[in-house]
Amino acid sequence: xxxxxxxxxxxxxxxxxxxxxxxxxxxxxxxxxxxxxxxxxxxxxxxxxxxxxxxxxxxxxxxxxxxxxxxxxxxxxxxxxxxxxxxxxxxxxxxxxxxxxxxxxxxxxxxxxxxxxxxxxxxxxxxxxxxxxxxxxxxxx
Numbered sequence: 001x002x003x004x005x006x007x008x009x010x011x012x013x014x015x016x017x018x019x020x021x022x023x024x025x026x027x028x029x030x031x032x033x034x035x036x037x038x039x040x041x042x043x044x045x046x047x048x049x050x051x052x053x054x055x056x057x058x059x060x061x062x063x064x065x066x067x068x069x070x071x072x073x074x075x076x077x078x079x080x081x082x083x084x085x086x087x088x089x090x091x092x093x094x095x096x097x098x099x100x101x102x103x104x105x106x107x108x109x110x111x112x113x114x115x116x117x118x119x120x121x122x123x124x125x126x127x128x129x130x131x132x133x134x135x136x137x138x139x140x141x
Contacts, residue, residue: 034062041065041092043085045072056085065093067103070110082110086117093141100140107132 027035038061045054054072058065072082093101105111119137128134
């Protein structure tokens, strides 16, 4: 007698198990020289007082870098700090032999900023969140 599978919220160990199973599956399909390439690359920007006024959180995965978050404190925006962070992650990605950078943003965040630096829209989800668009960008490097 076979029982029907039961769904529940995952524990940390179960989450790790599922993630590792997908990694194991992916490894069978990914070129061997990049299989283990996974590295968090996080940058922080501080003012003279040592306070964090901006940062960029990203992950190098196989042959690209995925920028998860780029944030600059409101009082420091428009002064080139976001450009510095973006330029730095692009240089790091180049130095590590990556082919491209991908990232996402919303209508109310910074689509014009990324387009100014050569990022191209590769996808858009309308009404996410309601009344806005969710943009996905890619830049070959």
